[in-house]
Amino acid sequence: MSNLKFSKTLNILLILIVLLLPWVPSFLDSEVEIQELTDELGFYETYTCQISYSEFQLKNIFTLYQDHYRINLNEYSEAPCYGKLTGVDRVGDIFYISIGLNPLLTLFLQSLFLFLVILLLKKDEKLLLSENSTYAISILISSVLITFGFYSQTRYYEKNFADLDFRFFETYQIIFAFVLFSSYILGYAFNSRSNNLVNYFPFLFLIIGVPFGLNLYIYFLVFIFFGVYKTLTSYKTLNKLLLFSIFIFVWITSVFEGNMFYLKPDKMIGLTSTVYSYESIIYWSLLLFLIVTGIFEYLDKVRQHINYITIKYSFYFVSIVVAILSYFNTEVQPLNAASQIYFGQNKASTRDLPKDIISNWRGYFPSAEQMGEFFSITILLFLSLKYLKNIKTKNFEYFPLSVSVVFLILSYNRAAIFLTIIFGILIYFKGNKNLVSKRNINIAIILFVLLLSFLYINNQIFSYSFTSTKVLSEAQNNIAFEQYSNSLLYLQENLNSNFLLKLVFGIFSTAAFYLNRSYLWGMFFARYSPTTKEFLFGTGPYNLSNLYNEVQVADTVSFLWPHSSFLQVLFYFGVLGVLLLIYLITKKIIYSIKNNNLHIGRYIFIFILINLFKSDSIMYFSTLFTTLFFYNSLKFEDFKIKN
Amino acid sequence: MKNKIVENFCGPYPEGHVFQDISSNPNYVFKNDSNFDQVMLSDIEGNTVYVNSFIECEHYVLGGWNYSPPKSFGEGLDLLMFSKLLIVVLIVTTIIKILGKLKEQIV
Numbered sequence: 001m002s003n004l005k006f007s008k009t010l011n012i013l014l015i016l017i018v019l020l021l022p023w024v025p026s027f028l029d030s031e032v033e034i035q036e037l038t039d040e041l042g043f044y045e046t047y048t049c050q051i052s053y054s055e056f057q058l059k060n061i062f063t064l065y066q067d068h069y070r071i072n073l074n075e076y077s078e079a080p081c082y083g084k085l086t087g088v089d090r091v092g093d094i095f096y097i098s099i100g101l102n103p104l105l106t107l108f109l110q111s112l113f114l115f116l117v118i119l120l121l122k123k124d125e126k127l128l129l130s131e132n133s134t135y136a137i138s139i140l141i142s143s144v145l146i147t148f149g150f151y152s153q154t155r156y157y158e159k160n161f162a163d164l165d166f167r168f169f170e171t172y173q174i175i176f177a178f179v180l181f182s183s184y185i186l187g188y189a190f191n192s193r194s195n196n197l198v199n200y201f202p203f204l205f206l207i208i209g210v211p212f213g214l215n216l217y218i219y220f221l222v223f224i225f226f227g228v229y230k231t232l233t234s235y236k237t238l239n240k241l242l243l244f245s246i247f248i249f250v251w252i253t254s255v256f257e258g259n260m261f262y263l264k265p266d267k268m269i270g271l272t273s274t275v276y277s278y279e280s281i282i283y284w285s286l287l288l289f290l291i292v293t294g295i296f297e298y299l300d301k302v303r304q305h306i307n308y309i310t311i312k313y314s315f316y317f318v319s320i321v322v323a324i325l326s327y328f329n330t331e332v333q334p335l336n337a338a339s340q341i342y343f344g345q346n347k348a349s350t351r352d353l354p355k356d357i358i359s360n361w362r363g364y365f366p367s368a369e370q371m372g373e374f375f376s377i378t379i380l381l382f383l384s385l386k387y388l389k390n391i392k393t394k395n396f397e398y399f400p401l402s403v404s405v406v407f408l409i410l411s412y413n414r415a416a417i418f419l420t421i422i423f424g425i426l427i428y429f430k431g432n433k434n435l436v437s438k439r440n441i442n443i444a445i446i447l448f449v450l451l452l453s454f455l456y457i458n459n460q461i462f463s464y465s466f467t468s469t470k471v472l473s474e475a476q477n478n479i480a481f482e483q484y485s486n487s488l489l490y491l492q493e494n495l496n497s498n499f500l501l502k503l504v505f506g507i508f509s510t511a512a513f514y515l516n517r518s519y520l521w522g523m524f525f526a527r528y529s530p531t532t533k534e535f536l537f538g539t540g541p542y543n544l545s546n547l548y549n550e551v552q553v554a555d556t557v558s559f560l561w562p563h564s565s566f567l568q569v570l571f572y573f574g575v576l577g578v579l580l581l582i583y584l585i586t587k588k589i590i591y592s593i594k595n596n597n598l599h600i601g602r603y604i605f606i607f608i609l610i611n612l613f614k615s616d617s618i619m620y621f622s623t624l625f626t627t628l629f630f631y632n633s634l635k636f637e638d639f640k641i642k643n
Numbered sequence: 644m645k646n647k648i649v650e651n652f653c654g655p656y657p658e659g660h661v662f663q664d665i666s667s668n669p670n671y672v673f674k675n676d677s678n679f680d681q682v683m684l685s686d687i688e689g690n691t692v693y694v695n696s697f698i699e700c701e702h703y704v705l706g707g708w709n710y711s712p713p714k715s716f717g718e719g720l721d722l723l724m725f726s727k728l729l730i731v732v733l734i735v736t737t738i739i740k741i742l743g744k745l746k747e748q749i750v
Contacts, residue, residue, distance in 0.1 A: 180730070
């Protein structure tokens with residue numbers, strides 16, 4: 001017992017060291033006396049990479065709370081510059097304090113931090129995967145694949161590394177060593193604590209896991225490793241990989257027919273390709289296959305230990321922490337920067353507080369959409385457990401739930417708010433069947449008719465002839481230089497003559513209109529220019545580079561993602577991929593309805609699915625994992641509920 | 644003739660380079676070479692100078708500006724060294740694990 005306590009204390013001490021060490025003054029720093037920051041920036045321009053960040057901060061406490069000081073993380077630094085000031089610039093009234101970072105050292109630091117945090121959990125009695133030669137080979141193969149990812153995206157990476165030249169083999173040896181080390185420690189942590197760890201998956205929304213400057217999630221290191229292990233130990237999975245390789249081949253052949261395109265990943269960093277080339281297609285395709293395989297393998301192995309109550313509390317805990325961080329990251333710049341470095345946010349927290357209660361505020365999250373979805377899931381999980389499984393609510397639960405409701409409203413994700421209400425009502429009546437009477441159904445119908453009438457009177461319901469062509473008209477309005485995409489040409493020529501197309505596209509366009517997606521999806525069709533082969537099979541997963549480069553469209557106010565995971569799937573896997581996915585999902589849902597009428601996972605999975613239809617969240621690992629978690633839950637009757 | 648010390652500080656000799664005895668010409672003006680990456684040289688007292696051409700670099704190195712300032716651990720830290728260290732840690736950990744397993748089997 002005392003040994004256990006000592007080990008935990010030691011762990012916490014190590015976590016503190018990892019958190020503080022890169023920033024504290026040390027014998028490595030210059031002996032120059034630090035000056036107070038004034039309008040005269042000469043001192044800080046001269047002594048770059050010689051002053052540790054904390055030394056600067058101690059001398060300039062006022063930069064912590066005054067509005068016009070911002071921390072600028074500078075990934076393009078050499079290793080000795082890590083955690084040191086690389087300059088101070090002034091743009092207008094704002095001072096930008098640059099701190100040197102190095103992507104590989106951040107990977108090391110973040111992995112070590114996560115490793116130590118996971119070690120705080122109780123060790124499982126048995127390892128998830130036995131540590132044999134297959135285990136070692138799997139780690140080596142997954143590290144090689146991730147290193148190949150660097151090779152396939154050199155144009156992106158060479159801008160982020162000051163001390164590596166991507167023309168030399170030695171560079172990849174260095175990257176491989178870092179990746180291998182991180183994979184090894186994280187693999188061990190997950191492998192030895194997997195049974196407990198699975199119930200903490202909502203922490204993926206807090207510890208996002210993108211090392212600053214790298215286009216990958218640290219969780220890839222673990223799940224690719226699990227995926228490789230599964231492939232090496234199961235003929236069925238190996239056969240699936242061989243089958244999948246045919247698609248990879250088809251996608252590669254499209255590259256040879258076209259040009260090489262590039263894309264700045266922006267907030268989707270971590271799960272989007274930066275280049276359309278055959279190397280990147282191979283990398284992202286294998287990555288997706290192995291991650292999905294790895295996640296399913298992991299979830300299947302730990303299914304006996306999944307407990308919805310712990311998951312609910314994890315959601316609560318994360319809700320509160322992200323709410324706190326959302327607020328403080330607007331005010332305290334070092335905290336904002338630390339969240340990016342240690343929690344690996346794909347986009348820094350917003351620096352503005354919400355101006356209004358309904359202002360599309362994103363807080364700690366990369367997008368307001370994802371923020372809304374996260375808090376909705378928290379609420380729905382609570383409702384499902386309360387009404388479907390009769391779990392009593394403890395008083396303290398009302399606090400995280402109130403926080404979730406407030407933040408859901410702040411996100412102003414209307415679809416998530418609306419769906420939470422609808423699903424909430426459904427769950428409530430499903431759990432209280434005695435309340436479902438003819439009288440109540442009639443009341444509901446009357447209320448619904450009244451609501452529709454109210455919307456109609458207030459001119460909120462538009463004619464179908466207008467809404468059904470709105471996406472098309474938006475696409476037509478946004479062409480540039482007379483460049484028409486193939487999809488737009490096809491729609492223009494066939495929409496009126498083809499009944500089925502008119503019906504399907506009309507419904508799609510109407511849905512887009514009421515979801516406020518007409519412009520965004522119109523832009524998608526203005527850009528989407530597939531050949532017949534690409535329409536059938538797509539162009540490969542997580543690669544939007546050619547979508548944004550092939551056809552030029554009218555300028556937009558900012559860079560706009562497709563805002564639909566459904567359209568992304570169409571682009572990645574073609575119409576056949578969409579049909580296959582619809583088949584698999586429908587099959588699983590029907591199976592689960594037959595299996596368990598009150599299945600918690602099914603409600604949440606359908607909720608996520610509808611949200612994904614109008615959001616890009618599938619490009620965030622946290623959402624991808626959550627979706628796969630609830631999808632996988634459909635296989636089983638339901639998970640444990642143990643207080 | 645190529646001087647090893649000069650090469651260490653200034654890089655390889657440019658093709659067709661001819662040594663010029665600049666010390667005997669007090670009016671000599673060094674010209675910047677756009678193909679030459681600026682180099683910082685130090686003397687024995689720790690003073691530093693930046694040179695912008697191979698000729699200038701050679702002149703300074705031969706004139707005694709050929710001391711490397713002592714590197715602290717941090718300044719010497721580079722990714723290659725660090726990656727080697729990580730691999731050594733991995734190898735040692737793996738060996739310890741294998742030995743542990745062997746010991747378990749024997750017992």
